[in-house]
Each structure stands twice: as structure tokens, then as C-alpha cells.
Amino acid sequence: MTLKEQVVQKVGGLSEENLRFLLEVIDRFMQPDVMKGEPAVMTSRIGIAKEQDLYDDEYDFDEINPEIAKMFGVTE
Helix, strand or coil: CCHHHHHHHHHHCCCHHHHHHHHHHHHHHCCCHHHCCCCCCCCCCCHHHCCCCCCCCCCCHHHHHHHHHHHCCCCC
């Protein structure tokens, strides 16, 4: 039995809810091999992020690393 046939067999026994979840995961995280060479498409921002810069280009994300480490109990 081929791998594709094994996957189809497994999926055939799933509930409707599990099938919806699986489809969402596939749509979100997987793409066919033919698409892998194409450039990524940027999605539009919606809601409060619409047409907004979410952070300043000069912002240093690493400046809060010590605070994050402290929150998680990591000693420096």
C-alpha cells in the first residue's frame, strides 16, 4: 500500500470535526511541492493592525530578553 493510500485510509475513518481540523492544519502549514519554489505572498492585516506598522524599524527586540528570562526563572 502506498503512503498516499495509507493517509486516505486513515482520513476516511475520522469524524467531521476532525476532518475540519485536519483541513485547517493542511491549509495553514502545508503546501504542495509545486508551490515550494514560488515566493511567499504577504497577507493583508485586518482589524486594529490594518495599515499599521506594528513596531518601529529601530526597535531592539533583544532589549527585553533579560526581563523575559527573569519571568521564566532563567538566571544570567
